[in-house]
């Protein structure tokens with residue numbers, strides 16, 4: 091992919107959203123000085139934005155390769171839940187003619203980011219203005235983007251073709267947080283792709299559930315599933 095637009099603030103968010111991208115030096119700093127110092131100082135000042143941007147885009151290209159084996163994004167309306175800064179959407183946009191991207195995320199950075207299952211769903215690491223900047227400066231047309239703040243905005247009641255959530259829904263917080271909303275927007279045609287720690291559970295909610303990836307080397311063991319035909 092061509093050189094991407096990135097700055098220090100965007101790189102900081104990427105690092106918090108995809109901690110696997112941290113160099114061994116950064117991980118050592120986190121172990122040594124703790125998560126609060128890591129979030130407030132290390133992730134802000136001791137990073138190389140270009141390097142993080144490059145690794146992030148490589149990661150997202152790999153994610154796209156996996157998902158596009160199972161789904162054709164052309165002419166589709168896409169809803170992303172917990173999109174992060176939007177790297178996957180960027181790659182989808184480069185490779186397809188998408189109708190529209192709607193993104194729901196939170197608009198703050200937790201003081202001390204702790205990864206794992208977050209019962210209260212209080213952890214967040216995003217800045218929605220920067221998501222808009224990252225996407226538009228990297229070639230997604232402004233008219234195609236709709237961004238929603240989880241805590242402030244009404245969720246969009248549109249006919250989405252696909253809902254996608256990598257390392258967010260049912261990975262950090264329960265699917266049940268969105269289940270009432272999904273009941274309103276999901277049609278027979280709607281596909282849902284997300285990373286979950288309990289893939290079997292979704293066989294009771296969908297007619298078709300297929301595991302498309304197993305992830306063992308991240309914050310916790312999870313499966314990426316593609317579901318359709320909401321019951």
Ligand SMILES: C[S@@+](CC[C@H](N)C(=O)[O-])C[C@H]1O[C@@H](n2cnc3c(N)ncnc32)[C@H](O)[C@@H]1O
Pocket residue numbers: 106107108171172173174175194195196211213214215216240255256257258262263267
């Ligand atoms: C681990 S990051 C993953 C980001 C991106 N999907 C990726 O794969 O790089 C989790 C994302 O979920 C967001 N998040 C947390 N709670 C959320 C909620 N209730 N609804 C939507 N997004 C949420 C965080 O702010 C963060 O951007």
